[in-house]
Amino acid sequence: MTTSDKLDVTRYSRQILLPQFGKKSQQQLLSKKILIIGAGGLGCPAALYLAGAGVGSLGIVDNDTVEISNLHRQIAHKESLEGKPKAESLREAIRSLNSSVQVQVILQRLTQYNVLEVIADYDIVLDCTDNVLTRYVINDACAVSRKPLVSGAAIGWDGQITVYCASNDCPCYRCIFPEPPPPHCVGSCDANGVLGPIPGIIGCLQALESIKLAACIEQAQVLIGRLLVWDGLTSKCRVFQLRTRNPNCVACGVESRKDFCDYDYASFIGCSPSVCVIPSEKRLSPREAKERIAQSNGDSSEYFCLDVRPSVQYELCHIEGFHNIPLDQLASRVTEIQQQVNQGKRILVICRRGNASQQAVALLSSWNIHPVYDIFGGIEEWRKQCDPSLPYY
Amino acid sequence: MLRIELEFGGGLESLTGGNKVVPVEFSEEQLTLDRVIDYIRTNLIKEKHEYFVQGEYVRPGILVLINDVDWELEGKTRYVVQQGDRITFISTLHGG
Numbered sequence: 001m002t003t004s005d006k007l008d009v010t011r012y013s014r015q016i017l018l019p020q021f022g023k024k025s026q027q028q029l030l031s032k033k034i035l036i037i038g039a040g041g042l043g044c045p046a047a048l049y050l051a052g053a054g055v056g057s058l059g060i061v062d063n064d065t066v067e068i069s070n071l072h073r074q075i076a077h078k079e080s081l082e083g084k085p086k087a088e089s090l091r092e093a094i095r096s097l098n099s100s101v102q103v104q105v106i107l108q109r110l111t112q113y114n115v116l117e118v119i120a121d122y123d124i125v126l127d128c129t130d131n132v133l134t135r136y137v138i139n140d141a142c143a144v145s146r147k148p149l150v151s152g153a154a155i156g157w158d159g160q161i162t163v164y165c166a167s168n169d170c171p172c173y174r175c176i177f178p179e180p181p182p183p184h185c186v187g188s189c190d191a192n193g194v195l196g197p198i199p200g201i202i203g204c205l206q207a208l209e210s211i212k213l214a215a216c217i218e219q220a221q222v223l224i225g226r227l228l229v230w231d232g233l234t235s236k237c238r239v240f241q242l243r244t245r246n247p248n249c250v251a252c253g254v255e256s257r258k259d260f261c262d263y264d265y266a267s268f269i270g271c272s273p274s275v276c277v278i279p280s281e282k283r284l285s286p287r288e289a290k291e292r293i294a295q296s297n298g299d300s301s302e303y304f305c306l307d308v309r310p311s312v313q314y315e316l317c318h319i320e321g322f323h324n325i326p327l328d329q330l331a332s333r334v335t336e337i338q339q340q341v342n343q344g345k346r347i348l349v350i351c352r353r354g355n356a357s358q359q360a361v362a363l364l365s366s367w368n369i370h371p372v373y374d375i376f377g378g379i380e381e382w383r384k385q386c387d388p389s390l391p392y393y
Numbered sequence: 394m395l396r397i398e399l400e401f402g403g404g405l406e407s408l409t410g411g412n413k414v415v416p417v418e419f420s421e422e423q424l425t426l427d428r429v430i431d432y433i434r435t436n437l438i439k440e441k442h443e444y445f446v447q448g449e450y451v452r453p454g455i456l457v458l459i460n461d462v463d464w465e466l467e468g469k470t471r472y473v474v475q476q477g478d479r480i481t482f483i484s485t486l487h488g489g
Contacts, residue, residue: 042489130489155488158403176463177485181454185444187404189488199489227456229402229483234413240458240481243465328441 011098012054025215026054032214033057035119037110037138038128039086040064041189041199042152042206044076044093046126049207051094055214057102058094059122062087063109069393073189073196110134112260115141124213126206127151130188132180133269139164139173140260143251149173150209152202155187155194157232159202162242163209163223165252170224175246180269191352193312198232278361283374286382289348293321304340305348308360309379313352317391319382327356330363337369347372354378395419395476399433403484405455408438408445419474426459427470429480445482456483 009016012026034055036043039062050058064086066077076093077086087105094103106118110129115137119125125147127138135151142149148166151173153159164172189199205228212220227240247254257263284292296302307314307322314324325333337347347364351357354377361374375382383390399415406413415437421428434446446452457464458481459472474480 038489040489128489130487132487135487153486153489155486156404158486160403160483160486176456177454179453181485182443182447182452185452185454185484186487192404192488194488231402231413238461240456240483241462241466243463 008054008100015053020217020219021215025217028215029054029211030056032124033059033122034124034126034210034214035059035061035122036126036128037061037134038130039074039076039090040070040128040130041073041154041194041196042128042203043126044074044090045200045203046128046152046206046210047090047094048076048097049204050210051098051101053207053211054098055101055211057104059104059106059118060087060090061106061108061110061118062090063107067392073194073199075196075200110137112137112140112263112265116145116259119145119147122147124148124150124210126210128203128206132186133265135173136180136265136268137260140251140257140263143172143174143249144257144259146252148213150206150213152199152206154199154202155189155192157195157198159198159230159232160227161202161205161209161223161230162225162227163213166213166222166224169244171243171245172249172252174251175244175249176242178246178249183270195232198230201230201232278358278365278374282361282365282372283376284348286375286377286385289350289373289375290382290386293348302344302346303348304337304345306337306350306360307379308349308351308356313393316393317379319350319379319387319390322350327351327360330360334364334367334369337364341369348375349373350375350378350382352378353380395421395424395474397429397474397476397478397480399429399437400479400481401483402481403486405445405482405484408441424474425470426457426464426468426472426474426480429474430470433482451482454485456485457481458483 015021016023016026032055034050036047039060065083066081066086066089068082077089081089085107087107091103091105094101119141125142127149142165149164151164152161209223212222225242227242229238245252250256293303305322307318307324308327310326349357349360357374361372364372396418399417401409401413409415438445451457459467460479
């Protein structure tokens with residue numbers, strides 16, 4: 001036995017001791033390549049546990065950079081690496097945990113054009129991403145390549161995990177969700193909040209299912225055709241039985257596509273990345289808006305300033321003089337705004353990033369409330385142009 | 394009297410005032426799942442119906458489960474509801 005063999009046995013002894021695992025499974029793990037897409041709340045714990053377990057090679061895909069507001073859940077990153085690429089930060093964390101693991105860093109955003117090439121080298125893919133479009137892109141590529149996809153998701157207090165495309169009967173994401181949710185029904189951790197341990201739990205479960213698959217553990221039952229749902233608020237865990245693979249599925253069915261390069265994902269998802277729905281004469285930059293408010297000064301202000309973010313965000317921070325009416329309450333509280341207009345005021349609308357405020361302006365205009373202006377770029381842009389003391393969240 | 398339990402998760406509980414489990418009773422001897430969905434839409438949910446339905450149908454992105462089994466395997470809206478059934482509606486999550 002060589003020295004390195006001895007070292008490996010020592011390092012992995014506690015899992016090799018398991019009768020279902022043993023040295024055979026350890027050797028299987030060492031020979032496997034696993035791709036982790038997303039180095040965030042799910043990707044951090046998943047990558048660390050897979051590295052600790054001794055998977056031969058890990059790929060990390062992420063084009064984002066470390067932010068302080070990520071660190072409560074993305075615990076592989078460090079304060080000192082703020083602004084650095086997350087994929088590189090995660091590689092450092094993996095190296096300091098287990099330097100024998102090979103790590104490939106892919107700093108690109110995953111698209112329908114590069115996804116097949118990116119996943120080609122790997123045995124198993126982990127979806128640790130945070131948006132609907134990328135989830136379909138990854139699923140379609142795994143379905144076409146018949147590669148097991150360990151899919152996790154978390155938001156608020158809730159987490160979900162299942163494994164797609166892992167056997168002949170196993171459904172893919174499109175078999176379960178042939179149509180995407182309407183854009184207004186899609187939440188995100190950035191907008192809705194999330195408690196750190198929730199993606200932590202789901203990311204750990206993604207590592208566990210991946211180990212069971214990669215190590216070819218005979219007695220193991222993988223979450224194939226089953227969806228595990230974790231409710232962190234009530235600490236209840238449920239496992240649901242899912243439908244089987246749909247033979248007519250466009251991604252994994254009998255006559256499925258060979259690739260999705262020419263597929264129109266933007267229309268399928270029903271959104272474009274930067275929404276612009278109202279004419280430019282109804283839009284002001286934060287600087288212009290601030291000047292106009294200052295010129296009309298104080299109580300006799302010509303403007304009624306409206307902040308349409310959810311109340312939780314308004315409480316987190318807001319600009320002095322702005323009144324909070326969340327977008328989803330606009331219809332029920334429109335008389336409050338109408339009263340301001342009757343008193344001769346102009347309406348200024350702001351939100352977090354400039355999308356919801358445009359919807360609000362479009363709605364108010366459709367109800368014949370004039371004049372009304374959108375402050376483009378939202379609180380985020382206001383912070384950059386007018387008030388750096390506003391927190392970034 | 395048909396007594397069943399409705400369950401909402403993945404954020405859908407916000408439509409029922411934060412209640413994740415809602416017991417309901419129907420006077421009908423026999424009814425199908427589409428009637429239950431209609432009941433939720435018209436009686437249980439007070440606002441933001443578009444988060445639950447698209448027209449008459451459960452909106453895309455919601456998984457419906459009958460006693461923990463995907464409704465696709467149980468006949469979907471034509472499923473005949475049984476005494477004590479637990480019908481679960483879960484919104485799929487995308488965050489990470």
